[in-house]
Amino acid sequence: MSLQDAIRTQLIEIIEWVDDSRETLCYRFPDQDKEIKRGAKLIVRESQAVQFVYLGQFGDLFPPGQHTLTTANIPLLTRLQGWKYGFESPFKADVYFVTTRLFTGNKWGTSNPVMVRDQDFGVVRWRAFGTYDFRIADVPRFLREVAGTDDHFQLSEFSDTMRSRVVSVFSQALATSKIPAMDAASRYRELGDALLPLINAPLKEKYGLEIPSFVVENVSVPPEVEQAIDKRAGMAVVGNLNDFVKYQLAQGLEKGGSGVGAIGAEMAVGMSIAQQMLNRGADGAIAELLTPADAAKVLGVNEADVIASLEAGDLKGRRIGSQWRLTRAQLAQFLQQS
Numbered sequence: 001m002s003l004q005d006a007i008r009t010q011l012i013e014i015i016e017w018v019d020d021s022r023e024t025l026c027y028r029f030p031d032q033d034k035e036i037k038r039g040a041k042l043i044v045r046e047s048q049a050v051q052f053v054y055l056g057q058f059g060d061l062f063p064p065g066q067h068t069l070t071t072a073n074i075p076l077l078t079r080l081q082g083w084k085y086g087f088e089s090p091f092k093a094d095v096y097f098v099t100t101r102l103f104t105g106n107k108w109g110t111s112n113p114v115m116v117r118d119q120d121f122g123v124v125r126w127r128a129f130g131t132y133d134f135r136i137a138d139v140p141r142f143l144r145e146v147a148g149t150d151d152h153f154q155l156s157e158f159s160d161t162m163r164s165r166v167v168s169v170f171s172q173a174l175a176t177s178k179i180p181a182m183d184a185a186s187r188y189r190e191l192g193d194a195l196l197p198l199i200n201a202p203l204k205e206k207y208g209l210e211i212p213s214f215v216v217e218n219v220s221v222p223p224e225v226e227q228a229i230d231k232r233a234g235m236a237v238v239g240n241l242n243d244f245v246k247y248q249l250a251q252g253l254e255k256g257g258s259g260v261g262a263i264g265a266e267m268a269v270g271m272s273i274a275q276q277m278l279n280r281g282a283d284g285a286i287a288e289l290l291t292p293a294d295a296a297k298v299l300g301v302n303e304a305d306v307i308a309s310l311e312a313g314d315l316k317g318r319r320i321g322s323q324w325r326l327t328r329a330q331l332a333q334f335l336q337q338s
Contacts, residue, residue, distance in 0.1 A: 011090055012036045015050075016043035017097040025136065025158055026098045026143065028151040035090035042067040047101035049139050053094040054080045058140045096143060102212065103155060104133045108163055114171045118181045119322070120304060126174065126184070130192065130217040132166065138208030145207050165207070166199070173198035184219045192216040292324050295331055 012034050017027055044050050044064045052059035052074070059077035071078050081091060109129030118124040136142045146161065147153040173195045184191050196214045203209045290298075292306040295315075299306070309315040310324045315334045317326030 010034050012040055014041045014043065015095055016041075016045075017048075018045070019099065021154075023155045024099055024152065025103075025155060026096050026147045026150070026153045028149075029095035029097065030151075031092065031095070035092050036069065036095075037090050038070065040069045042069055042095075044097075047099060049098045049100050049136075051096045051098060051139050051143060052077050053096065053143075058143075059093065061139055096139075096147075098136055098139045098142065100136050100139075102133055102135045104213075105131050106134065106159060107131055108166045108170065110167055110171070114174055116175055116181075117178075119178065120180055120307075124181050124221055126181070127220045128170070128174075128184075128216055128218065130188075130215045132211050132215065133213040134203075134209050134211045136208060137204055137210035141208030146209075162207070162209075166203070169199050169202050170195065172202075181221055184216075188216045188219065191219070288328055290326050290328065290331060292326075295326060298331065 012031060015029055015036070017029060019027065042050060042062060043066050044062050046064050048064060050062040052061075054077060057080055059080055060074045067073060077091075077093060107129070108131070110127050113125035113127050116124050116126055146158070150157070177194060177198060179191060179194060192214050195216070196211065199214055200211050203211060292310065293303050296303040296306045306315065307324060310317045310319075310326070315326065316330045317324050
């Protein structure tokens with residue numbers, strides 16, 4: 001072999017990479033200490049982007065297509081290399097192939113409960129899990145913040161690295177979204193759509209990732225919150241507190257047995273006592289102005305049920321900021337409704 005042939009074998013004339021695994025996010029082209037020849041062909045396939053890196057600095061980024069490496073189409077690398085009049089000799093640089101296609105069905109989940117302040121139930125502990133799709137949108141940022149100098153960065157490594165980051169961003173988005181637990185527990189698709197822009201923005205800014213789809217498959221809350229949600233759902237069916245009392249009575253009658261009469265008597269006595277208390281003056285057991293909690297004690301129901309009826313307009317009252325107030329007369333009028 002002549003000296004010229006030996007030199008030629010040390011030059012890279014074609015730079016390309018094909019991945020059959022569909023698991024690779026980025027791949028550093030193995031130069032094996034060879035240099036890239038001037039005029040070498042760079043082949044970038046669909047769903048790929050190629051990033052040149054010289055001495056740790058990001059150079060030119062190439063989209064899909066066939067590119068001839070000359071001074072004209074590598075201006076950043078030319079500046080980094082210090083070629084004032086173009087380059088004639090071979091050069092060395094790291095070449096990263098980055099997969100830009102959509103990676104679907106990636107799982108996420110909260111390992112610990114997320115503490116969220118809820119407008120209905122106060123502070124609530126949430127657990128959630130689901131899936132998300134992502135693609136690499138900012139190649140230099142992704143290489144810098146996620147892949148680093150890994151020469152073959154795969155999806156399994158990404159899942160381990162990014163799962164906690166996605167959950168962290170999800171927790172922050174959930175805390176700032178003020179989505180009620182009532183909605184989260186029953187409207188998963190709307191919850192995912194509402195959280196998507198809140199999650200997408202920081203992930204793209206921090207890691208160069210874009211998430212077109214974020215799916216919430218399940219949200220779990222503590223048992224006491226589940227019971228409150230079930231009761232609120234029952235209220236939505238019966239419509240108002242007056243009907244709710246009838247509904248409870250009907251449930252007791254449906255069960256049958258010797259206790260049916262007692263159930264009806266207890267309900268009647270409770271309603272009678274509540275009516276008597278409401279008929280007292282301002283110096284009686286109940287003040288003129290009532291809170292939902294006061295009304296709940298009189299009616300023998302949950303405070304959340306009273307608030308639901310106030311919001312529905314079945315029970316008259318006035319909302320001041322985030323708080324409800326009603327008068328004895330309004331509550332008495334409610335009890336007199338048929």
